[in-house]
Amino acid sequence: MSKSPDDDRTTLKELKDRVAVFVRERDWQQFHTPKNLSMSIAIEAAELMEHFQWLSPEASQNPEPEALAEIGEELADIVIYSLSLANTLGLDLARTVEAKMEKNVRKYPAERVKGKAHKYTWYEDKSEV
Known part of the structure; x- marks a missing residue:
């Protein structure tokens, strides 16, 4: 990515490409199966x-700065693996989302x-069953 990445300017394609290059440079495609990912x-x-x-x-709403950084890293790991799974399966994430x-x-x-905050089945009209 040539520009400094941020949510306002970075596309999903750029992120997916970045992850794909990372995986390819390490020859990790062999491990990036849908099951493993x-x-x-x-x-x-x-x-x-x-x-x-x-x-x-309440406390979960305002984590300490160090905790927030660690939370961000875990969330980034989830996103990276998700992008890699989308790459592996050939999913267009924008269309899928x-x-x-x-x-x-x-x-x-x-x-x-x-x-x-109920599950969708709670809202279903029971009279239609």
Whole structure:
């Protein structure tokens, strides 16, 4: 990436390409199978959860700067493995996320779920069953 990366200027393609180059330069494609990458995402997600495990909801909102840096690293690991999985499977993440968001809009209509945190099945009309 030629410019300094940040969320406002960096594309998913640039990130996916950066991850692909990193993996290729180390000859790690052989290890980056969907099975291994999905397991790595789960492992990193567990490491992320450790940072919040014993915090109150309020304390989790304002981590100390050192903790926030560590949280960022765990989140970056999850994103990197996710990008590598998308590369391995040939997924277009922008299309995949957009399709999932459209599905979420249907599953969680704002007028029915606003301010509520139930699973989508809780909102289904039981009279239609």
